[in-house]
Amino acid sequence: MTTPADRHLLAVHRSEVAVSVELQTPEMTLNIGPQHPSTHGVLRLVARISGERVESVQPVMGYMHRGYEKLAEVRTYAQITALVNRIDWVSGFANEVPFIIAAERLMGVEAPERAQYIRLVLTEMYRIANHLIFLCAFPAELGAPTPLMYALRERERVLDLVEGLTGGRFHPNFNRIGGVKPAAGGGAKQKTRSQDLPKGFIEGTRRAMAAVRRVCDDLEGLVLGNEIVQQRAVGVGVLPAEVAIEYAMSGPNLRASGVAFDLRKVEDYLPYHRFDFDVVTMPNGDAYDRCRVRLEEIRQSTRIIEQALDSLPAGPLQAKVPRVIKVPKGECYVRAENPKGEMGYHIVSGGGRRPYRVKIRSTSFCNLAVLPWLLEGALIPDIIAILGSLDYVLGDVDR
Amino acid sequence: MDGLPPEAPPTEEPPSRAAHWAAVAGATGWTDAFRTAKVRVPRERWVEAHRALKEHLPFFAWLSAIDWTNEVAVGDPVEGDPVEERFEVLSRLSDVSAGEAVIVSTDLPRDDLNLASLTGVYTAANWHEREASDMFGICFEGHPNPVRIYLPDGFEGHPLRKSFPLLAREVKPWPGAVEVAPLPAAEAAPGEAKEGGA
Numbered sequence: 001m002t003t004p005a006d007r008h009l010l011a012v013h014r015s016e017v018a019v020s021v022e023l024q025t026p027e028m029t030l031n032i033g034p035q036h037p038s039t040h041g042v043l044r045l046v047a048r049i050s051g052e053r054v055e056s057v058q059p060v061m062g063y064m065h066r067g068y069e070k071l072a073e074v075r076t077y078a079q080i081t082a083l084v085n086r087i088d089w090v091s092g093f094a095n096e097v098p099f100i101i102a103a104e105r106l107m108g109v110e111a112p113e114r115a116q117y118i119r120l121v122l123t124e125m126y127r128i129a130n131h132l133i134f135l136c137a138f139p140a141e142l143g144a145p146t147p148l149m150y151a152l153r154e155r156e157r158v159l160d161l162v163e164g165l166t167g168g169r170f171h172p173n174f175n176r177i178g179g180v181k182p183a184a185g186g187g188a189k190q191k192t193r194s195q196d197l198p199k200g201f202i203e204g205t206r207r208a209m210a211a212v213r214r215v216c217d218d219l220e221g222l223v224l225g226n227e228i229v230q231q232r233a234v235g236v237g238v239l240p241a242e243v244a245i246e247y248a249m250s251g252p253n254l255r256a257s258g259v260a261f262d263l264r265k266v267e268d269y270l271p272y273h274r275f276d277f278d279v280v281t282m283p284n285g286d287a288y289d290r291c292r293v294r295l296e297e298i299r300q301s302t303r304i305i306e307q308a309l310d311s312l313p314a315g316p317l318q319a320k321v322p323r324v325i326k327v328p329k330g331e332c333y334v335r336a337e338n339p340k341g342e343m344g345y346h347i348v349s350g351g352g353r354r355p356y357r358v359k360i361r362s363t364s365f366c367n368l369a370v371l372p373w374l375l376e377g378a379l380i381p382d383i384i385a386i387l388g389s390l391d392y393v394l395g396d397v398d399r
Numbered sequence: 400m401d402g403l404p405p406e407a408p409p410t411e412e413p414p415s416r417a418a419h420w421a422a423v424a425g426a427t428g429w430t431d432a433f434r435t436a437k438v439r440v441p442r443e444r445w446v447e448a449h450r451a452l453k454e455h456l457p458f459f460a461w462l463s464a465i466d467w468t469n470e471v472a473v474g475d476p477v478e479g480d481p482v483e484e485r486f487e488v489l490s491r492l493s494d495v496s497a498g499e500a501v502i503v504s505t506d507l508p509r510d511d512l513n514l515a516s517l518t519g520v521y522t523a524a525n526w527h528e529r530e531a532s533d534m535f536g537i538c539f540e541g542h543p544n545p546v547r548i549y550l551p552d553g554f555e556g557h558p559l560r561k562s563f564p565l566l567a568r569e570v571k572p573w574p575g576a577v578e579v580a581p582l583p584a585a586e587a588a589p590g591e592a593k594e595g596g597a
Contacts (some may be wrong), residue, residue: 062549073474213471248523332433350477359463
């Protein structure tokens with residue numbers, strides 16, 4: 001009769017035999033998400049892995065598909081503005097701008113200068129908010145949670161200003177065809193007056209921009225100088241410029257690969273050409289450079305906002321538009337440099353109050369297409385670093 | 400190209416970039432309305448046109464389709480004359496330096512929705528073609544991975560076709576009473592609803 005100790009020995013012996021026979025790494029399928037904190041929503045990655053290396057990755061999406069392109073066909077232009085806020089909710093206002101400008105172009109309306117400047121200031125504020133969110137989430141995913149506190153604190157200051165002006169933090173719904181909404185609580189007459197920003201907005205914004213620049217200096221040390229971030233991000237997920245262009249990467253992800261292309265410099269959807277700012281590029285195209293580009297872009301955005309406030313023209317906030325908005329037949333594509341990259345709307349109007357077709361070029365969807373290429377051959381822990389460095393939002397992927 | 404008849408007179412002062420891209424792509428026509436350059440190519444020249452343009456415009460921004468029809472289940476039909484029944488496929492190409500860009504467009508008859516895949520020319524076309532095939536039922540021949548991208552397995556129909564009903568509306572009519580109420584003053588035509596904002 002065998003004792004328990006004997007049985008244990010026998011089991012150990014058997015397992016050793018098994019190990020010696022099957023000393024090889026079987027290929028595994030690893031399922032990441034759809035409910036995983038680092039996937040920024042509901043993205044699922046089906047990864048085939050061999051040991052610690054990723055053989056191939058298949059992103060699976062559509063869990064959040066809300067059918068905005070279909071909904072746009074049954075809603076009026078004013079209603080769609082509220083809808084497109086929710087595509088990339090981290091930079092809500094910036095989603096509205098190309099849509100509203102495309103509709104304005106079809107109608108032959110141009111927003112007054114003051115409204116254009118306010119649109120520009122708000123877009124840049126959301127760029128700051130978006131990049132600060134990146135600078136809080138990216139290190140946190142890599143195991144450095146402290147920068148989150150600093151980044152979110154200043155982001156809150158910026159969003160408070162936005163809230164004071166628009167009434168909303170995430171979904172301001174502030175654009176109207178022909179201009180922007182009169183300031184909250186201003187009443188119907190306000191739109192004709194030049195004093196329409198909330199009291200203290202300009203001074204508050206200047207103070208906030210100084211604070212944002214200070215936190216950029218802090219974050220430079222906390223994030224870029226952070227040994228955890230450096231070890232996890234330098235040389236990880238290197239994206240050469242040719243590959244970035246081939247996969248239609250845009251925005252900071254493209255500029256981190258050394259391509260100096262910024263739609264704010266080549267398109268005239270907002271008066272960016274009047275302001276002095278640099279297109280930030282980095283040479284290496286790795287996760288660390290994608291982080292550096294965004295930090296530097298925050299500084300450039302504060303410069304743009306300050307210049308815009310210095311030269312803010314007076315005048316109305318609204319151009320004259322018909323009470324009932326009907327858009328003449330035609331089609332128009334307007335693209336804008338959103339915080340995440342090229343975002344655009346191709347509006348086809350059949351001449352009525354609702355568009356016949358709206359194609360939404362959402363940035364994250366296009367930026368994510370490079371993922372199988374980037375993750376091939378990567379180490380498993382680098383999946384998180386590479387994913388995080390691309391700065392996507394699932395609402396922007398699935399629409 | 401020899402004697403390209405422009406479909407519409409260019410709205411910008413010449414020389415129009417659309418005409419230039421039409422010549423490069425070997426297009427049959429072009430438009431440049433609302434500062435959106437667009438060239439039309441026949442379906443059989445779809446891939447060659449893109450191959451010719453890629454050298455100058457390496458950035459594949461998006462691909463999309465439009466269901467042109469006069470019988471719509473949701474939304475408004477095109478006003479005025481009936482449209483020619485067809486599917487239009489569009490792709491947007493641009494550069495990454497000077498801001499040059501063009502939309503390439505082709506027509507597919509409603510009974511034959513096959514088109515050669517662009518994935519051999521532009522890698523970025525991959526996901527966009529999967530999306531268009533999900534949403535419109537267009538079959539891209541030669542696509543390396545022709546599987547669904549957004550819709551769940553077993554989903555029937557193609558949601559962005561104009562014949563596809565908006566099911567939420569079937570269950571619960573919307574917009575509700577707010578939109579159908581006429582304006583208080585006679586500023587708008589009778590039956591017109593109040594527009595948000597302004």
